[in-house]
Amino acid sequence: MARLHPRLQDAxxxxxxxxxxxxxxxxxxxxxxxNGFADYRLPLTPEGVAMARDWGRQLPRPxxxxxxxxxxRCVDTALAMYEGGREQGLAGHDLEVRHETVLVEPGxxxxxxxxxxxxxxxLGAVGFINRHLQGDLAGVLEPEAGLHKLGQxxxxxxxxxxxxxxxxxxxxxxxxxxxxxxxREQISEADWPWMMEGAWLWFExxxxxxxxxGEPGIRALAx
Numbered sequence: 001m002a003r004l005h006p007r008l009q010d011a012x013x014x015x016x017x018x019x020x021x022x023x024x025x026x027x028x029x030x031x032x033x034x035n036g037f038a039d040y041r042l043p044l045t046p047e048g049v050a051m052a053r054d055w056g057r058q059l060p061r062p063x064x065x066x067x068x069x070x071x072x073r074c075v076d077t078a079l080a081m082y083e084g085g086r087e088q089g090l091a092g093h094d095l096e097v098r099h100e101t102v103l104v105e106p107g108x109x110x111x112x113x114x115x116x117x118x119x120x121x122x123l124g125a126v127g128f129i130n131r132h133l134q135g136d137l138a139g140v141l142e143p144e145a146g147l148h149k150l151g152q153x154x155x156x157x158x159x160x161x162x163x164x165x166x167x168x169x170x171x172x173x174x175x176x177x178x179x180x181x182x183x184r185e186q187i188s189e190a191d192w193p194w195m196m197e198g199a200w201l202w203f204e205x206x207x208x209x210x211x212x213x214g215e216p217g218i219r220a221l222a223x
Contacts, residue, residue: 002029002051005197010214012060015200020159021061024167025198026174027069027077028052044073044080051196052077056084056091059166063091064159068168069104077196078168102153103169109146109176112139126189129176133185143180150177151208151221154201174199178212181219 015021029048044052063085068078078097085091101107109132110116116139120128131137132146141149150173159165174193200211208221 002047002195004051004055005194005213007214008197009058011200011211014211014214014216015060016202018161019202019204020161021164022154022157022159022167022201023059023164023198024154024169024174024177024201025077026171026193026195027071027074027168028055028080029195030073042073044076048073048195049076049080052080053084055196056081056086057088059085059088059090059164061090061162061164063095063166064163065157065165066091066095066097066168067100067103067157067165068097069107069170070099070101071104071170074103074168074170075099078166081166081168100153100167102150103167103173105170105172108150108153108169108173109141110139111141115139125172125175126187126192129172129179130186132176133179133187143176146176147180147221155203158203178210181208181210182212182217183219 027044028051029045031042031045066078066082068074075097082091082095082097086093106113116137123131132140133143135142157165171193175187175191178199179187179191202209206220206222207218209216209218
């Protein structure tokens with residue numbers, strides 16, 4: 001039976017009450033990839049839809065917007081979360097899921113997919129992210145540039161004070177972003193985002209705060 005990461009909800013007491021909050025999350029449980037690499041066609045399982053809807057019911061504050069990678073399993077995750085949130089009065093009846101190309105693989109970091117695509121299959125997801133974090137990957141934004149790009153995307157989509165914006169993306173984008181924020185040059189399989197796992201983020205002036213797996217962090221990001 002699928003379940004949320006056990007530390008995802010540990011963040012809730014750490015979130016400032018009056019700040020706009022972002023939840024940057026991986027999609028819910030999808031069908032298994034036959035070759036180890038998930039293409040865009042793999043949908044959510046019924047269990048994945050149910051888990052996303054249940055998590056939507058538990059969100060800690062009203063949701064001002066749902067944003068998603070255009071890939072079906074991400075859109076369906078956002079829709080299920082919206083349905084669950086609406087049942088609890090956390091989401092209005094007129095909200096739409098906004099498709100965001102920056103949230104799709106390889107939208108945020110990759111600049112030359114023809115150049116780096118074969119390398120991704122050669123290195124595997126974790127190996128590919130580690131090459132990116134070490135700044136040794138042509139055709140991909142440097143880690144700092146990627147942080148700036150995704151940080152600017154979030155900044156431009158701020159919800160209101162005390163509200164939440166949900167952004168559904170893919171494991172590679174979430175893994176690269178969180179490792180980059182923490183200044184890491186290497187991650188392992190243990191660091192890889194679970195299905196439906198997310199980071200809580202908010203801005204104060206030029207600083208980005210986050211909580212990931214129950215642990216808070218802060219970093220200056222100039223825009």
